[in-house]
Amino acid sequence: xxxxxxxxxxxxxxxxxxxxxxxxxxxxxxxxxxxxxxxxxxxxxxxxxxxxxxxxxxxxxxxxxxxxxxxxxxxxxxxxxxxxxxxxxxxxxxxxxxxxxxxxxx
Amino acid sequence: xxxxxxxxxxxxxxxxxxxxxxxxxxxxxxxxxxxxxxxxxxxxxxxxxxxxxxxxxxxxxxxxxxxxxxxxxxxxxxxxxxxxxxxxxxxxxxxxxxxxxxxxxxxxxxxxxxxxxxxxxxxxx
Numbered sequence: 605x606x607x608x609x610x611x612x613x614x615x616x617x618x619x620x621x622x623x624x625x626x627x628x629x630x631x632x633x634x635x636x637x638x639x640x641x642x643x644x645x646x647x648x649x650x651x652x653x654x655x656x657x658x659x660x661x662x663x664x665x666x667x668x669x670x671x672x673x674x675x676x677x678x679x680x681x682x683x684x685x686x687x688x689x690x691x692x693x694x695x696x697x698x699x700x701x702x703x704x705x706x707x708x709x710x
Numbered sequence: 711x712x713x714x715x716x717x718x719x720x721x722x723x724x725x726x727x728x729x730x731x732x733x734x735x736x737x738x739x740x741x742x743x744x745x746x747x748x749x750x751x752x753x754x755x756x757x758x759x760x761x762x763x764x765x766x767x768x769x770x771x772x773x774x775x776x777x778x779x780x781x782x783x784x785x786x787x788x789x790x791x792x793x794x795x796x797x798x799x800x801x802x803x804x805x806x807x808x809x810x811x812x813x814x815x816x817x818x819x820x821x822x823x824x825x826x827x828x829x830x831x832x833x834x835x
Contacts, residue, residue: 635819699759
């Protein structure tokens, strides 16, 4: 099975940049999507196909993907960005989610 | 406006079969560029994909639960149904249905663009 590994937590001060990594074997050859989940809420798509944003998602959210690591970058972090973030890919007709990263805004 | 809404029992007993229904609106289950997945999340844990279905009847299941899962759709009712047999306390989770959007032509890619609110299911005697 395909495994996606994320750091359990990332802490960042308001106004700074948060980077969340998602590691997987040759993940650079796959299309990576990112979801934000605040407590008690359903996940929300924030980045798709490595670095594209759905309408309504701020430009502060961006993504990249190369080699064995994909990265979600949140610029100018705000208090409202505090949430769990999950990466996701498709592998052999199955969806695979990352282990999740809790972003704490200090 | 695209919406998905999950419904089903809040509490089931061990060994029982769970039946969950996802009722969609704002799009058609016949759309060849869309599908529906079920995804669950145990309390305090990560998301786990369970199954998906597309309009061409393509179905897929997570390997670890494949023998216990069945996904089906009723296009006329705009519903996707998931059944899980032999429920166990470890199956206690919030169950989400989500729309799969297929983008791209030469190299298609897909992702979950709209999610339901989720329904919490507890397995306990």
